[in-house]
Amino acid sequence: MSAWLTRHIPKIAVAPxxxxxxxxxxxxxxxxxxxxxxxxxxLPRYQLEGLDQYAKLFRTPRWDVAMENLLVFGVLFIxxxxxxxxxxxILLDQRIRAEGAIRTVYLYPMALSFIVTGTAWKWxxxxxxxxxxxxxxxxxxxxxxxxxxxxELAIYTVVIAGVWQASGFVMALFLAGLRSVDQEIIxxxxxxxxxxxxxxxxxxxxxxxxxxxxxxxxxxxxxIKSFDLVIALTGGGPGYATDLPATYMYAMAxxxxxxxxxxxxxxxxxxxxxxxxxxxxxxxxxxxxD
Amino acid sequence: MAEPDQSVLAIEKLxxxxxxxxxxxNIDLAIAEGSFLVxxxxxxxxxxxxxxxIAGLEEPSSGRILIxxxxxxxxxxxxxxxxxxxxxYALYPRMSVAKNITFGMQVRGATRAEQKSALERVSGxxxxxxxxxxxxxxxxxxxxxxxxxxxxxxxxxxxxxxxEPLSNLDAKLRVEMRAExxxxxxxxxxxIVYVTHDQTEAMSLATEVxxxxxxxxxxxxxxxxxxxxxxxxxxxxxxxxxxxxFIEGHIRKDGGAVRIEIPFDGKTMAVxxxxxxxxxxxxxxxxxxxxxxxxxxxxxxxxxxDEEVSLELVxxxxxxxxxxxxxxxxxxxxxISGRFSPREQIEIGTPLPTRIDLSQMSVFDRKTGMRL
Numbered sequence: 001m002s003a004w005l006t007r008h009i010p011k012i013a014v015a016p017x018x019x020x021x022x023x024x025x026x027x028x029x030x031x032x033x034x035x036x037x038x039x040x041x042x043l044p045r046y047q048l049e050g051l052d053q054y055a056k057l058f059r060t061p062r063w064d065v066a067m068e069n070l071l072v073f074g075v076l077f078i079x080x081x082x083x084x085x086x087x088x089x090i091l092l093d094q095r096i097r098a099e100g101a102i103r104t105v106y107l108y109p110m111a112l113s114f115i116v117t118g119t120a121w122k123w124x125x126x127x128x129x130x131x132x133x134x135x136x137x138x139x140x141x142x143x144x145x146x147x148x149x150x151x152e153l154a155i156y157t158v159v160i161a162g163v164w165q166a167s168g169f170v171m172a173l174f175l176a177g178l179r180s181v182d183q184e185i186i187x188x189x190x191x192x193x194x195x196x197x198x199x200x201x202x203x204x205x206x207x208x209x210x211x212x213x214x215x216x217x218x219x220x221x222x223x224i225k226s227f228d229l230v231i232a233l234t235g236g237g238p239g240y241a242t243d244l245p246a247t248y249m250y251a252m253a254x255x256x257x258x259x260x261x262x263x264x265x266x267x268x269x270x271x272x273x274x275x276x277x278x279x280x281x282x283x284x285x286x287x288x289x290d
Numbered sequence: 291m292a293e294p295d296q297s298v299l300a301i302e303k304l305x306x307x308x309x310x311x312x313x314x315x316n317i318d319l320a321i322a323e324g325s326f327l328v329x330x331x332x333x334x335x336x337x338x339x340x341x342x343x344i345a346g347l348e349e350p351s352s353g354r355i356l357i358x359x360x361x362x363x364x365x366x367x368x369x370x371x372x373x374x375x376x377x378x379y380a381l382y383p384r385m386s387v388a389k390n391i392t393f394g395m396q397v398r399g400a401t402r403a404e405q406k407s408a409l410e411r412v413s414g415x416x417x418x419x420x421x422x423x424x425x426x427x428x429x430x431x432x433x434x435x436x437x438x439x440x441x442x443x444x445x446x447x448x449x450x451x452x453x454e455p456l457s458n459l460d461a462k463l464r465v466e467m468r469a470e471x472x473x474x475x476x477x478x479x480x481x482i483v484y485v486t487h488d489q490t491e492a493m494s495l496a497t498e499v500x501x502x503x504x505x506x507x508x509x510x511x512x513x514x515x516x517x518x519x520x521x522x523x524x525x526x527x528x529x530x531x532x533x534x535x536f537i538e539g540h541i542r543k544d545g546g547a548v549r550i551e552i553p554f555d556g557k558t559m560a561v562x563x564x565x566x567x568x569x570x571x572x573x574x575x576x577x578x579x580x581x582x583x584x585x586x587x588x589x590x591x592x593x594x595x596d597e598e599v600s601l602e603l604v605x606x607x608x609x610x611x612x613x614x615x616x617x618x619x620x621x622x623x624x625x626i627s628g629r630f631s632p633r634e635q636i637e638i639g640t641p642l643p644t645r646i647d648l649s650q651m652s653v654f655d656r657k658t659g660m661r662l
Contacts, residue, residue, distance in 0.1 A: 184453075187347050188380035192394030192441070193368030202393075206384035 036263035053264035066243040074223040076159045085170025093178045106168035118232025121161040151241035177211035298481040304353030330492035331502035358448045373442035377454040379434040381426040388422040408444045452484040523659040535626040543574040581652035587628030597649045602641040
């Protein structure tokens with residue numbers, strides 16, 4: 001009996017959480033996939049209707065806006081966060097004083113919820129409350145900074161808030177990468193006569209490619225699933241100018257009463273994430289087997 | 291000291307401290323063109339810091355460094371006419387072997403043709419022609435070390451600096467690469483400063499050894515001289531493996547005769563010291579340490595000098611390496627080690643006729659540790 005227990009206790013201990021994950025994660029993914037093939041409105045209907053919901057989804061202008069926003073937001077958010085994070089990491093890597101304190105300051109936004117970030121930046125960017133009001137109160141009466149309420153530019157405010165939150169984290173990743181670079185390589189390059197900018201450009205940054213990959217993967221999944229930031233910052237507005245796929249899905253499911261449409265958009269999002277994550281996981285797993 | 295124009299490297303009164311910790315104190319050093327100077331010492335003795343100061347990777351707190359007669363203090367590393375090989379090889383990870391070797395030339399503005407001919411020359415010399423397209427990660431340790439040396443060789447500098455280049459290699463490869471470096475030095479007649487903590491490496495490579503301890507150069511000279519005449523007990527114990535035997539005793543002066551008396555087995559053993567080249571004058575009763583290398587503690591069948599004592603000592607440990615038996619022998623409360631012929635029958639616990647050749651002994655002051 002006790003031998004049987006010793007052998008099976010690990011399985012028994014893991015079983016409940018495994019069952020919960022199977023049901024709540026994979027079960028609901030399957031359910032969502034199924035619902036996306038029906039004409040469900042407020043309540044689910046289980047009669048299969050084929051790919052009508054997907055056809056409708058790709059005809060909807062609002063979905064196009066959401067996907068376009070995701071592209072703009074995703075590319076800018078990732079590119080700017082990586083560039084800024086790398087720059088901060090390089091500056092911080094110059095053995096400066098109070099590095100620990102500064103690192104914490106930059107890393108701290110990551111500890112905040114996107115809701116907090118969104119709300120704070122909503123106030124900062126609000127023309128009547130934030131930067132515009134402050135600059136005007138200093139005497140520049142004509143100053144305008146109304147990106148938040150401009151349908152063309154509002155998506156860039158989401159980028160600003162997202163970058164503010166994530167670049168410190170990216171900096172921490174790059175800093176760890178920079179610290180693992182063999183100092184003797186830098187010394188060797190100095191003896192070789194390579195200038196410091198060139199050392200970074202030709203030797204150090206190319207050796208950080210695994211860090212680039214990790215940073216981009218983390219940021220990409222943040223970008224695709226970002227929902228709370230948009231909700232808190234712009235609420236998807238003005239109009240639906242800053243809708244992202246996640247907010248589109250939320251609107252369809254809970255305010256428009258169109259479960260089928262929401263499920264179809266959710267499935268498309270899952271495919272998008274999978275397209276990024278699966279090759280990454282595959283390469284990582286293959287490496288660990290080598 | 292040699293004249294500045296004769297010495298490829300001259301260091302004058304160099305000191306270096308970090309915050310308030312002195313790492314190097316008042317170092318004076320000059321080496322002639324073509325010499326192979328090995329800085330050797332235990333970790334923390336300042337040898338790597340000294341090398342970094344020569345390279346310009348660290349600024350000395352005071353003092354001057356001249357390379358090829360020019361004052362290089364404060365000059366950036368790239369303008370010092372040096373090349374350096376590092377312990378971790380320090381190859382540029384994302385570049386091919388060829389690129390690793392020529393990147394410095396490219397940065398310094400050499401033409402493609404110059405890079406190509408230099409690469410051919412060096413890769414032939416180091417037998418790495420077949421590796422030129424590979425990345426450092428695809429090379430073995432020995433191959434990486436060759437590439438690192440290639441990168442130094444293409445510079446054709448006045449002075450080569452080596453920072454523990456063999457420490458990351460396994461034992462067999464280390465011996466091979468050691469011979470390779472020695473051969474390279476003989477062939478090119480290059481001037482080399484080489485840092486290591488391994489005294490075997492120092493002895494076998496150097497034309498001159500500088501033993502460092504606690505931020506100063508304790509002794510400097512040709513390897514054999516440092517081996518035969520260590521200036522203090524630190525050098526005596528550091529250079530040579532197995533380490534030198536230390537036996538406590540005191541000096542007895544009797545008219546003109548000088549002896550060293552060693553308490554042994556309840557009796558007193560007298561060692562004549564008439565022929566010993568005392569550095570200074572000695573006083574009767576001075577407490578001393580007698581230093582005897584293990585190879586002068588031998589058995590019956592090994593030839594020995596005329597100044598010798600014969601004893602029966604009890605073996606406590608025998609290690610065989612094929613060409614020698616390394617034996618620990620009880621000597622009073624302490625132990626001494628000796629080297630015996632592999633044919634000698636040695637049994638633990640059975641007294642063994644032992645002869646100690648005293649012609650090569652060293653005598654140190656027990657209080658100061660300095661050679662007498």
